[in-house]
Amino acid sequence: MSDSVTLTLKETIDGRVVADAIVPDRLATLSATEIAHLPVWLARHTSPPALADATGCDADRAARAQDQHSVELGDLFSVRGERSAVVRVQGNLANVDAIGAAMTAGTLSIDGNAGRELGRGMTGGTIAVHGNVGDDAGLAMAGGAVLVWGSAANRVGGALPGASRGMTGGEIFVRRNVGRDAGASVRRGLIVVGGDAGDGTARSMIAGTVLVMGKVTGTVGLWNKRGTVVALGGATVPATYRYACTYRPPHLRVIFAYLRHAHGVPVDDRYISGRYARYCGDLSEVGKGELLLWTDA
Amino acid sequence: MVEHPAAVHGVPVVDTFAEAFGMRAARVIITAASPRWARQAATTMTGFATSVIACKCEAAIERELLPRLTPDGRPGISVLVFATDSDGLQKRLVERIGQTVLTCPTTACFDGLPDATERMSVGKPLRVFGDGFQASKVVAGRRYWRIPVMEGEFLIQEDFGRVKGIGGGNFLILGETAEAALAAAEAAVEAMAGIAGVILPFPGGIVRSGSKVGAKRYKTMVASTNDAFAPTVRPITSTELEDGVNSVLEIVLDGLDFESIAGAMRVGIMAACRPGVRRITAGNYGGKLGPHHFHLRKILGGDRSPGPVPAAAPSGGTP
Numbered sequence: 001m002s003d004s005v006t007l008t009l010k011e012t013i014d015g016r017v018v019a020d021a022i023v024p025d026r027l028a029t030l031s032a033t034e035i036a037h038l039p040v041w042l043a044r045h046t047s048p049p050a051l052a053d054a055t056g057c058d059a060d061r062a063a064r065a066q067d068q069h070s071v072e073l074g075d076l077f078s079v080r081g082e083r084s085a086v087v088r089v090q091g092n093l094a095n096v097d098a099i100g101a102a103m104t105a106g107t108l109s110i111d112g113n114a115g116r117e118l119g120r121g122m123t124g125g126t127i128a129v130h131g132n133v134g135d136d137a138g139l140a141m142a143g144g145a146v147l148v149w150g151s152a153a154n155r156v157g158g159a160l161p162g163a164s165r166g167m168t169g170g171e172i173f174v175r176r177n178v179g180r181d182a183g184a185s186v187r188r189g190l191i192v193v194g195g196d197a198g199d200g201t202a203r204s205m206i207a208g209t210v211l212v213m214g215k216v217t218g219t220v221g222l223w224n225k226r227g228t229v230v231a232l233g234g235a236t237v238p239a240t241y242r243y244a245c246t247y248r249p250p251h252l253r254v255i256f257a258y259l260r261h262a263h264g265v266p267v268d269d270r271y272i273s274g275r276y277a278r279y280c281g282d283l284s285e286v287g288k289g290e291l292l293l294w295t296d297a
Numbered sequence: 298m299v300e301h302p303a304a305v306h307g308v309p310v311v312d313t314f315a316e317a318f319g320m321r322a323a324r325v326i327i328t329a330a331s332p333r334w335a336r337q338a339a340t341t342m343t344g345f346a347t348s349v350i351a352c353k354c355e356a357a358i359e360r361e362l363l364p365r366l367t368p369d370g371r372p373g374i375s376v377l378v379f380a381t382d383s384d385g386l387q388k389r390l391v392e393r394i395g396q397t398v399l400t401c402p403t404t405a406c407f408d409g410l411p412d413a414t415e416r417m418s419v420g421k422p423l424r425v426f427g428d429g430f431q432a433s434k435v436v437a438g439r440r441y442w443r444i445p446v447m448e449g450e451f452l453i454q455e456d457f458g459r460v461k462g463i464g465g466g467n468f469l470i471l472g473e474t475a476e477a478a479l480a481a482a483e484a485a486v487e488a489m490a491g492i493a494g495v496i497l498p499f500p501g502g503i504v505r506s507g508s509k510v511g512a513k514r515y516k517t518m519v520a521s522t523n524d525a526f527a528p529t530v531r532p533i534t535s536t537e538l539e540d541g542v543n544s545v546l547e548i549v550l551d552g553l554d555f556e557s558i559a560g561a562m563r564v565g566i567m568a569a570c571r572p573g574v575r576r577i578t579a580g581n582y583g584g585k586l587g588p589h590h591f592h593l594r595k596i597l598g599g600d601r602s603p604g605p606v607p608a609a610a611p612s613g614g615t616p
Binding site for chain 1: 368369370371405430432434435436437441443449450451452
C-alpha cells in the first residue's frame with residue numbers, strides 16, 4: 001500500500017479514450033500491476049460521431065465499431081503506487097472521458113485538462129481538476145464534489161440522455177466559465193460558477209442551487225420548478241418570472257461562508273452583505289423557483 | 298499527589314460534593330443582523346427555563362460568538378438547552394425557537410453540535426409555518442429551511458444534535474450578610490461567564506431559593522424550600538447554618554460534560570471566596586440519586602475527574 005497512486009500519460013493520445021476505470025475507490029483495492037491491466041476504451045476518431053443519419057439509421061456504426069477497441073490502462077499511462085484511494089493523474093487529458101465515473105469515495109486530482117463526463121454518476125469523494133474540463137462534467141452525479149480550476153464546457157451537472165433528472169446531489173465548483181445548459185434538470189445539489197455562464201443555465205431545473213458569480217448570458221431558469229439561480233453579475237429575467245422584493249437572503253450568507261471557509265473561494269463582502277432582487281418563477285411551471293440578482297442599490 | 302485545599306483566601310471550603318444528574322442537551326446558535334438582536338432572541342428563548350421542575354427545561358446563554366464563528370458570518374449567541382429526556386428536549390426546542398427566535402427580527406437559527414450522532418428534528422416541524430411557501434437548501438450536507446415571513450425570510454437548520462449532558466452542578470455561598478453573599482455570587486457568575494459548555498440557568502446565574510426534594514407538610518409538592526440553609530428559620534428547623542451566617546445563595550450549573558462543569562465550579566468558587574463569606578459548601582442527596590459528584594476540594598485542587606460516591610451525606614440537598 002502506498003500513499004497515493006499516480007498515473008502519468010505516456011504520450012498524446014490520437015483519438016478519444018473512455019477511462020471510467022480511473023476511479024479512486026476501485027484503485028484502492030488493486031496492486032500496481034492490476035491497475036495497469038484495467039481496461040479502457042480507445043476510439044480513433046477525434047470528434048463525436050453522428051449517432052444517426054436523416055433516416056434514423058446509424059450508418060457509421062460498423063466502421064466505428066472497428067475503430068473502437070479496448071486497451072489496458074498501462075498502455076496509455078505509467079502507474080506509480082498502489083492500493084490507495086488518493087489518485088493523481090498527470091498529463092493533458094482533454095480527450096480522456098469519464099474519469100471518476102461512479103466514484104463513491106477517495107480523492108482524484110488531475111494535473112491538466114480533462115475530457116467529457118468527468119465524475120459521471122459519482123456519489124462521493126472529491127475530484128479536483130487543475131485545468132479545463134469538457135462537456136457533461138458531473139453528469140447525473142448524486143454526491144461528492146467536483147472542483148474545476150479552469151473552465152467547463154456544456155451541460156455541467158446535467159442529465160443522462162433521456163433522463164428526467166440531472167444532478168441529484170453533491171457540489172460542483174468551476175472557478176472560471178461554463179458553457180451552455182449548466183445545471184439543466186438539476187434535482188438537488190450546488191453548482192458554483194466563478195465566471196460567466198452560457199445560454200440555457202438552469203433550464204428545466206427541478207431544485208438545487210446554481211450560483212453564477214459572473215454574468216449569465218442568454219436564457220436562464222426557463223421551466224425552473226423550485227430551483228435557485230443566483231447571478232452576481234446580472235442576467236436577463238425571463239418573461240415568465242415576476243419580481244417579488246429586494247432583500248438579503250439568509251441562506252446565501254451560509255452558502256458564501258461555506259464557499260469561503262471550506263473551499264477558499266474568494267467572495268467579496270459586498271455580495272455577502274448585499275441585497276438581492278428576488279424574482280419568482282418559472283410561472284409557466286409551479287413557480288416556486290427563484291432568480292436572485294445581486295443589486296448594489 | 299494532588300493537594301486538595303480546605304480554604305481559599307481564608308474562606309473554608311467544606312469537604313463535600315455537589316450531586317448532579319444526567320440530562321439531554323442541545324446547543325442552539327442564534328445569529329442576527331446585530332449583537333443586540335441576537336442577544337434579544339437568546340434572552341427571550343431562555344426565559345422561564347430555570348429548572349426542569351416546572352419549566353420542563355433549563356436553558357441559558359452559553360456565550361457570545363464573533364461573526365467568524367457562526368455559520369452565516371453574523372454576530373451570534375450560543376444557547377444551551379437541557380431536558381430530562383430526548384423527546385422533551387426536542388419539544389422544548391420546537392416550542393421555544395418557534396415562539397421566540399422565529400418571531401424575532403433578523404434572526405437565523407443553527408445547530409451548535411454538528412458532530413453529535415443523535416439528531417433531533419427541529420427545523421422540519423417548524424417549516425410548516427411557511428404554509429407551503431417554505432423551501433429547503435442543502436449546504437455542505439446539511440439541510441436548511443427557508444420560511445417566508447413578513448420581514449423577509451427565517452432560516453433554520455433542519456436537525457439539531459443531541460448529547461448527554463449533566464444538570465445540577467452547584468455550590469452554596471454562605472454569607473455574613475445578604476450584601477456579602479450577593480457580591481460573592483455576582484463575582485462567581487462574572488468569573489464563569491463565557492466558559493464553553495456550561496450555563497447558569499437561574500436569574501443572573503444565582504439562586505436564592507434552593508430547594509429540597511418534596512415537602513414536610515405538603516405531600517403534593519415536588520420540591521420545597523431548603524430550610525436547612527434558610528437563616529430565618531434556623532432556630533426552629535434542623536439547620537446547617539452556624540452563627541454569623543445570615544444569607545445563603547446558590548450557583549447552579551448545567552454542562553455538556555463533567556470536565557466543563559468542574560472547571561467552571563473551580564473558577565466560580567475561587568471568585569466567590571472573598572471577605573464576608575463564611576463558608577462554601579454544596580448540595581447533595583447523599584450520593585444516592587445523582588450519578589455525577591463534584592467534590593469541591595478535589596475540584597479546587599485541579600482534579601476534574603469524577604470521584605467515587607461517598608458513604609454519607611455531608612450537607613443538605615438542593616435539587
